[in-house]
Amino acid sequence: MNRQKRTAIFHRLKTANPAPRTELCFRTPFELLIAVILSAQATDRSVNKATERLFAVADTPGAMWALGEPRLKEYIQTIGLFNTKARNIIECCRILLERHQGLVPNNRHDLEALPGVGRKTANVVLNTAFGQPTLAVDTHILRVANRTGLARGHTPRQVEDKLTRWIPKEYLQDAHHWLILHGRYVCTARKPRCAACVIYDLCEFEDKAAYARN
DNA sequence: AACTCGGGGCA
DNA sequence: TGCCCAGAGTT
Structure with a gap:
């Protein structure tokens, strides 16, 4: 062609x-990261329904880490692959807190080092949250x-x-x-x-x- | 490159 | 029921 x-x-x-624009609902880079992780092999509608309630309770790595994996699962259990995603998200929050001052990294290397974050998710965050041409x-x-x-x-x-x-x-x-x-x-x-x-x-x-x- | 994981949603 | 969903990780 x-x-x-x-x-x-x-x-x-x-x-x-x-x-x-994206059809995922988010207000911060952190919320976007979580929403995109949840959206893997799931529809964005089911993700938005879950994150609306989840982000009202925990919209930072610290708050989501404090929420803990069992209670996180309660919020996202209507989303496919929620067991793996809950484990990955809690681990993501731990890494963000320990290595990145609780902030979402703005480079591919650090993003793809997060569990549950591959090339596609990293590109969405770089594109949508940080305006990079990916x-x-x-x-x-x-x-x-x-x-x-x-x-x-x-x-x-x-x-x-x-x-x-x-x-x-x-x-x-x-x-x-x-x-x-x-x-x-x-x-x-x-x-x-x-x-x-x-x-x-x-x-x-x-x-x-x-x-x-x- | 192919396979596995592992649930909801919809025709 | 079967196939698809704003994939990732492993072999």
């Missing part, structure tokens, strides 16, 4: 998603990039590298959300809504015609 076509795709996704490739972006032909490469890292290379830095932060929202509401995993897609004519998805008739 040539650059002109990719640019056209981004322009249309931008127009279709004015004022793009692209967090999740299942949505991976699917959209490969299916449309925007950036083929079946591993998340390949797609991240390709997209990061050609998207202008000043657009990288918003482009992340344009892609996510497109993947979530239009280019869905199971029954993509090709009939309503704003980049239909530019998309290289082999089966788009079949779904456009739905």
Whole structure:
């Protein structure tokens, strides 16, 4: 896919998603970190429902550490993988308190050293909390990039590298959300809504015609 | 690169 | 029920 076509795709996704932002609810870098850890393999709606009550009780590493793992589980038990996530979050809080003065680190190395934080979560925090030009490739972006032909490469890292290379830095932060929202509401995993897609004519998805008739 | 982990939600 | 969800960690 040539650059002109990719640019056209981004322009249309931008127009279709004015004022793009994360759908996770948070007020501080710490709340964002916790929300993103919880959102792994879970829907953001179920995460928001849990964090609304959790953050009212504990919105700092100190408070969440004091809350303790058993009581933390009570707040997040409606979220998938909550046992592992509760253990990781308590350990995260301990590390933040011991090594980072209770602050969320603003660099990849320290973020990825936290349990339950991988490349994708680190990129979201760097992008959304600290305004750094990173692209967090999740299942949505991976699917959209490969299916449309925007950036083929079946591993998340390949797609991240390709997209990061050609998207202008000043657009990288918003482009992340344009892609996510497109993947979530239009280019869905199971029954993509090709009939309503704003980049239909530019998309290289082999089966788009079949779904456009739905 | 492939596999495992391990629950909720939704068609 | 089966498949997917704003993945991470291990082999």
